[in-house]
Amino acid sequence: MSQTTLYEGKAKKMYPLPADVSGYPDSCWVQEFKDDLTAFNAEKKSNESGKGACNQKISSRCFEFLGLCGFDTHFVGSLSATKQVIQKLNMSPVECVVRRVAAGSLVKRLGIPQGTRFHPMMYESFFKEDALGDPLMAPVHVPVLAEGMTPQHLNILEVLSVSIFSCLEVLFQACELMVVDGKIEFGQDDAGKWILADEISPDTLRLWTPEGKKLDKDVFREDLGSVVTAYEEVWKRLSDVNIEDLASALKKGLSSKSLTLQCDVMPKSGVLDPEGEAALDTTSTEAQISHITAGKSFRVTYTNVFTGHHLKYLEHMCQETFSNPLIQDYAIQLCRS
């Protein structure tokens, strides 16, 4: 029986679990990694045997590590050298790009030298649409580009992306590799929870050795030799790391550059807000203000690597302490000031 492919992209395809595979929930799919290589919005194409298998094992490892770091991921388990079982999600049309060092298209776009380091790291959202060349997505573009999404969703994706990237930096530091930048994607489960999806591999991360050697898709983009040789080098380094020990060290709090998150608490609409009303009373009619809502903000600073466990605890604090869900709503965002 031929399989039905539900989705086929440049580097992967997805389809329902074959009948002979059992032991997984119905809500699972197979994600198969292909040997195809594309770059520059598919203007440059090739393939190299073994690339898909490299990415499958590297991605599995990264997802396992991030799972141990407290992030919800779509990864369920590996099925074969090139196939893995994943949780079926409602994929977001946003590509989340995090950069520690300037490289690639950014260098041209902002006119800065390659190698410029960013503290804090730089986050950008891109809208996934080949026909448009995956344009940069500012909060004002959200309602126009993506139905059902709000600018607040970009804030959530930013917080998740930056914390995931911080953990990946720690993982690759243990392999003596620098994560220059990376692209990650998310989907939502039926309950609307954001879950890390897609893949994390040298196709989606730029990885440099301390000597400046590139071990990622730039090998293909810039014709630097065999992609599989470079990716196998990444796998060799990665497979030597004890991810359980590393994740438990992170959970105990590995020191890092400080990160501040802002939790905004606002009265739910319809709940009386005498503070806002009192403030409105002080304004003259000339000011023509129709409504004032008074809320509170809490800035929360971490000096350890911010993992999924920390994010979950912060969400818990927002629900239990900073806000009372009976009368208030909260929103978490990264604080950059």
Next chain:
Amino acid sequence: MPKLSRSGKAAVIFFPGSNCDQETCAFLNPFYQNVDVIWHRDRFEAKSYDLVVLPGGFSYGDYVRAGVCAARSPAMADVIHFAKNGGPTIGICNGFQILAESGLLPGVLIRSELGRFDCRYVSLKNTSASNLKWQVPEQVILPIANTFGRFYLPDDQDSRLWNEGHVVYTYESQESISGIAALTNREGNVLGMMPHPERAWAPHHAYQFGSRLLPNGSDL
């Protein structure tokens, strides 16, 4: 009077910003052999007490939300355990806010209808259908003194409280104050109230209804 002989032990939890703790001890003294003040940072053997009281005041300066910081303090972990196992627990004013924020009572206390500190005597009526484990008078007059004293739950949940015997006292028709003044839980061992019984019991007080709100050993 519910109790004429001094027996048993009562604990009063003292939070930073509590200001009714001394009055509450004086109020309990005639009825309990021991009244201990427990510092909020200390864990304590709650089950050795017959009554735990969270006094009024402004714990943590009402920061974040009235009662929320106190509700997360170490001593409250023991109070929550005590109350969940049926221990008689009373929260007065800020103590009521703490009970609501700790989840021992439903709902939340929000800004008063006056929109400012509201301090006066109020007349309360017993709903006579409450779960409360001990008898309280049908009608009392007690002082209130609060800014965040208005009990709030979204409408659908609020009606359930009335139907399921949670409401102990309501405010009798008075200006700018209405709704629930005192609330109990499903089991009837936790009482949260905005009015101050510890300010209305001694001969020098204007009214003496206060001590009749204390649990009577024979009712429990």
